[in-house]
Amino acid sequence: MQSLIQLEISRRDLLISSAATVAVSGVAAEAAAQSPGNAMTYTTKISFTINGEIRDLDVDNRVTLLDVLREHLHLTGTKKGCDHGQCGACTVLVAGRRINSCLTLAVMHEGEQITTIEGLGEPGNLHPMQAAFVKHDGFQCGYCTPGQICSSVAVLEEIKADIPSHVTGDLTTQVQLTPGEIRERMSGNICRCGAYSNIVDAITEVAGTKT
């Protein structure tokens, strides 16, 4: 039987050892035995694919996916609005699904496929969603915009995949692409400039439906 002491690992130890303890039981005892000054691994080697390019990095275990993108890879299109999962400015696509990259550690993404705003399109060669945002003026200051666009792209996929939302009425029929569905699903992406009305127009146009 494990003694109580071994289970009382501090938050700090957990952070330090998080990468090493993934899916390995019993390692907690070992982590608890470590004390500052001992040889500990603060960094982890990871490899993932970003915008189609394989990137190998040795990162501090505490680094969020957001800060790896912004500070290590200088992909600063992904924005930091709050660093606390409250605004959506940091939205990226991981294996096609949208996540708040500030709420996930880089070391949790070994081997994964990550798409950022830079991977969707570039000046002169815009993704249809980027072009629709320009056309409908779906932004002002532009700071929430990469997150809005990444989120929008994923929202259309979620609706296509028939994943219901809070406002979906009938769960037995295919989810409809309505302004209400779009607004609900986009509500994790705050735009303080208040471009919402135009953003919904842009998404609706890309989806090929009319408001």
Next chain:
Amino acid sequence: MQFDTPAATNPIDQLKVVGRPIHRIDGQLKTTGRAMYAYEWHDPNTPYAYGYPVGAAIAKGRIKSIDVSAAKKAPGVLAVVTTLDVGELKKGQFNTAKLFGGDRVQHYHQAIAVVVAQTFEQARAAAALVRVDYVVEKGAFDLEKAKDSAIEPAAKPGEAPPDTAVGDFDAAFASAPVTLDETYTTPDQSHCMMEPHASIAAWNGDKLTVWTSSQMIDWWRSDLATTLGIDKEKLHLMSPFIGGGFGGKLFLRADAVLAAFGAKAAGRPVKVALPRPLMANNTTHRPATIQRIRIGAGRDGRIAAIAHESWSGDLPGGGLETAVNQTRLLYAGAHRMTAMRLATLDLAEGNAMRAPGEAPGLMALEIAIDEIAEKLDMDPVQFRILNDTQVDPENPKRPFSHRNLIGCLEVGAERFGWSQRGRPGARRDGNWLIGLGVAAAFRNNLLIPSGARVRLDREGIVTVETDMTDIGTGSYTIIAQTAAEMLGLPIEKVAVHLGDSHFPVSAGSGGQFGGNCSTAGVYAACVKLREAIAQKLGFNSDDVVFENGEVRSGNRSVRLAEAAGSDGLVGEDTIQWGDLSETHQQSTFGAHFVEVGVDVATGESRIRRMLAVCAAGRILNPITARSQVIGAMTMGVGGALSEELAVDTRSGFFVNHDLAGYEVPVHADIPHQEVIFMDETDPMSSPMKAKGVGELGLCGVSAAIANAIYNATGIRVRHYPITLDKLIGGLPDVA
């Protein structure tokens, strides 16, 4: 260029580029993530370090000591600079509270240290090891309690006086057959721009380069130089993209100061961003107000007497939230008075947030107007039309330069289907009680000098340089449109460089003056360039025409590229303003119409439709202007329904200091929004004949929503935000 007579016909009136719905020229950069904001500047050869700020954990008092020993020993730490290390610093002209330096704590989360480390994670971890010993002092944090000790502040030069009075208000109010006397409150609000305040500072000897996020380059440059005690000329500031400001980036903030001190101590460039949870208490906010409004009207519906008093609080040395300003100008009435009182509060600095004064002022006044109209049994649209004035009511010799509030109300009522509005509580759609509301929008047009430099090169490309900023307003685009129009070029031939202190000083972005003033400055510079071109070609500058990339005089014409020659030509000028804003009252006008549904069981309010009609002079670009207005309407929804910095009156800080606790509107809160611009020009405002809309769009929105909620439910809420707890007790029984 001195602008002291109303604008006559000029090249802008051609409207080949200006006034057209041109998409933002920076749109591709912003939508692809290539626009670089302050924290994102990166030189691969520079070893940047990261600064993490530490904020005071008390609201008022003194710091006895700061123990940084553990922080300094933490992995990766390069330097720790505390407020005690740097000592008292000179305060910038535009700051009320000091940003850093000295042992005094004036408000919660005031910056008291910066920890610099090789990585962000190291800096953040080490910042948590800083130990501070405080001497706590008692502070005042409750406006309601401090109200009675509020004083009449001295009038600041160039600003409106705290008190005004015309006629005999007391007598006229006492004898008026229909009267209203109510008190309204608006809470503290937070700008919550999406990009946190951020700066990178890099020293090179005694020269300092700062990439930052600033609405006003020159104000920041002066105040940062003052704070650091360096020569302004040694300071280079850049802010080409700004992730929103709303007034929160008008004045120098702590990130720039901490980055500068951190960089000096660490001996390398340092990046500092304010963590989101620090922003509400570390920076500025829109102060809460208590407003008393009295209106006396005749049975004919005419206002006989109107009084508006407002109380707000700020730190010692701070200023008023000028919530009575619009009441001095918006409606007729022979007997009137306004007064503002200032209480001392030890919360964070109160200061400008989008439409300071008018935004909270109209939140109260436009409910009061709805109430008095109801007492008179008049339609509130008709009441406003009846009480319109074409002159400054406090000084009837002073006309408005152009005022079409009536047009906004009439067009809006027609388009919105205002005639469907019934008696309070009369309309229902299933579980929803439906109501319509209206409010007038009003915001003054301010004129600030603005400079620009315009170059023509041998490729025929025109490049505009000005320290003007684009905070999402569309400055890049309207400035390009202005230069293109003036020189007869398509917009693709114009490049615009903004937000750099090496460029001529502009109006900057604030007070909705940026669009009109900065383009007027570009106009002035283009006039200089046109003269230089004409002179070089020996053309008579009176009859030259710039069209299709050519300059023509009589039957001679020369391509602009050719006229430029290999060295190119430059025009530079600053627009200066005469007394047209004194002889004439210059303001912008609008009407907001809103339809709400209030859930009969829960009291939840949802906005169903919104329309704004704006009369704001020439609209330079209907796309970007419309975006300004819908964004402002969205902020008005927040102000009406959810936004409130909750004050902990015991410890003295805003409790809900992040985006989870302070609720700004999200997608689900906002319906499709309609905006109509009245077709007009105002030749008194500038050669552009434009005014601003960015703040007008917010003014009155929250009151229109409050009035719609009243129309839906019959419940009058005078204390913002109108959350469901304020409605639920008055809702009809749900059978």
